[in-house]
Amino acid sequence: MKIKQAEYLISAVKPHQYPPEMYPEIAFVGRSNVGKSSIINTLVNRKNMARTSGKPGKTQTINFYDVNNQLRFVDLPGYGFAKVSKEQKIGWKKMIESYLLNRTPLQGVVQLIDLRHKPTEEDQGMFSWLLENNFPVLLVATKSDKLSKNQIHKNLKIVCDVLSVPKDYPIVFSANTKTGKEEVWESLSGLVEI
Numbered sequence: 001m002k003i004k005q006a007e008y009l010i011s012a013v014k015p016h017q018y019p020p021e022m023y024p025e026i027a028f029v030g031r032s033n034v035g036k037s038s039i040i041n042t043l044v045n046r047k048n049m050a051r052t053s054g055k056p057g058k059t060q061t062i063n064f065y066d067v068n069n070q071l072r073f074v075d076l077p078g079y080g081f082a083k084v085s086k087e088q089k090i091g092w093k094k095m096i097e098s099y100l101l102n103r104t105p106l107q108g109v110v111q112l113i114d115l116r117h118k119p120t121e122e123d124q125g126m127f128s129w130l131l132e133n134n135f136p137v138l139l140v141a142t143k144s145d146k147l148s149k150n151q152i153h154k155n156l157k158i159v160c161d162v163l164s165v166p167k168d169y170p171i172v173f174s175a176n177t178k179t180g181k182e183e184v185w186e187s188l189s190g191l192v193e194i
């Protein structure tokens, strides 16, 4: 898709703070620090539209971005950050479930996993929850620039075994080298009319 315009819209915690339902939405989920902001920036050719951070657990809001007045990207708070209380974890779960389960314009979910590591239990839990709830899911294995070709191949096999998906299911991606960017757009266009 040719990006003519992309901008940050709003950060929300509660549904009444979401922007009006106007365009199809694609949500991004994944562990804190996995690279959600980075993939959003990469897809829309911006450096800093979505905030990226070296500090995991920073984004505890749902962030909405407009793309071409045609589509919205929705960055959901990352999971798996150890230094949060039980209450915060429950709050996180409520926040993302109420978005995912009730948002009418939601067309699909991009789940990011870190290709350097075996999917965590939370990655696995999230992936099966999405499938159980019948969401179209795009699985993106990111930070591939940190691995050799050989390692990519090896780790991809581990990811696919752990998540029980075929070998060609995850899209290998890197925000640094833009590997996989076109493939992600192509798959997104299978989910929304763009």
Ligand code: GDP
Pocket: 030, 031, 032, 033, 034, 035, 036, 037, 038, 039, 051, 052, 053, 054, 056, 057, 059, 078, 142, 143, 144, 145, 146, 173, 174, 175, 176, 177
């Ligand atoms: P978020 O918490 O999921 O939104 O993650 P961010 O996009 O803020 O990224 C967290 C950190 O990982 C930052 O330091 C990014 O520069 C880095 N990062 C994100 N994507 C990539 C990638 O594809 N390759 C490499 N090498 N680093 C990445």
